[in-house]
Amino acid sequence: MNIDRFIEARKRMGFSQSELAENICTQATLSRFENQGQIPTLKILMKLCTRLNISLGELFPKVEVENSEITKKMNQAEFLLITSEYEQAEQLMTAIKLSDIEEANTWLRYHYLNGFIMFFRQRPLIDVMFVFDQILLEKEAANTEIFRLLAYTGIGMIYSRENEDEKAEFYFNKVIEQIYHYPTKNTEDTWRVLHIVFQCGVFYAHIKELAISNALLTYAVTICSDNHVTYYLARAALQLAKNAITTNEPEETILELIYDARAYSKINRNQIALKELAQMEEEVKCTKE
Known part of the structure; x- marks a missing residue:
């Protein structure tokens, strides 16, 4: 209860x-509320608020009202990050004012999402690095481990691009x-772990450590299966298909991975992945002819 606001x-x-208390309650009742936090009956409190021309809702912590909307936008942005809809995710994050965030873990989440969205939107890498560094320098927030791991992942991606x-x-x-x-512990944790494992798999494919890449991507598929999450299945299967092409696996092996990725992409309506898979299938069939 925000008694100071009252x-x-x-x-x-x-x-x-x-x-203020006249004809509503005793002065002692009002004093106990203001000085000791002893809340009167709801009926009395509403009458006092009416006389002060404020709503009862204004006495509840402001951060809860703000964060309900902030959290909603961040949830949408995080889902769009998973599905590679980076432009829409950026629009949602732009609508959030950093100055409105008071809770430390929400602050960390804001920077994690901004960092990856900026990276995929091809923003200057020095600006992206600054965002991830802010996460690593945060000392006050509790439960920072997953955000630190995400920041390390983001910095690794920056160096890889360079x-x-x-x-x-x-x-x-x-x-x-x-x-x-x-x-x-929850769906968001699963999304974040998958994001990390997948990006690690992509990096090790990039440096031709395909055994490590395949192990990581297979682990991502296992996480999806165990947690009934389909959003990364398509992307993991797509990268496994790319790895199979690199190692000159048989055509039927590559096409099976492509078809698996296509099925997952259709379920998730991932048009970006479907377009890339169609091109890959055509190239594979042309190469083998």
Whole structure:
């Protein structure tokens, strides 16, 4: 209960405690509310708020009202990040004011989402690095482990894009050492672990460590299966197909992976993946002819 907001309104209206309490409650009741936090009956509280021309809702913590809308936008943005709809995700995040965020873990989530969306939207990498560094420098928030792992992943991706593969591998190794032991407690945790494992798999495919890449991507598929999450199945199967092409696997093996990825993409309505898969299938069939 935001009692300070109540007292501020009383003083702004020029009421003493006894004047505000007149014909509503005793001055002692009002004093116990303001000084000791002893809340009167709802009927009395509503009458006092009406006299002060404020709503009862204004006395509840502001952060809860703000974060309900902020959390809703972040949930949508995080889902769009998973489905590669980066432009729409960016629009949602742009609508959130950082100054409106008061809870530390929401602040960390804001930066994690912004960092990856900026990366995929081809924003300057020095700006993206700054976003991830803010996560790593945060000391006050509780339950920061998953956000630190996401920041390490993001920094690894930055170095990989800059063709600094040794530096990138340093960060991806830090992630892999810990991610297998991270306990997922909710859907968002599962999404984040999948995001990390998938991006690690993509990096190791990039540096031609395909055995490691395949192990990570297979692990991602297992997570999806165990948690009944389909959003990363298509992307993991797509990368496995790319790896199979690189290692010159038989055509039937590659096409099976492509068809699996297509089925998952149709379920998730991932048009970006479907377009890439159609092109891959055509190239594979042409190459083998």
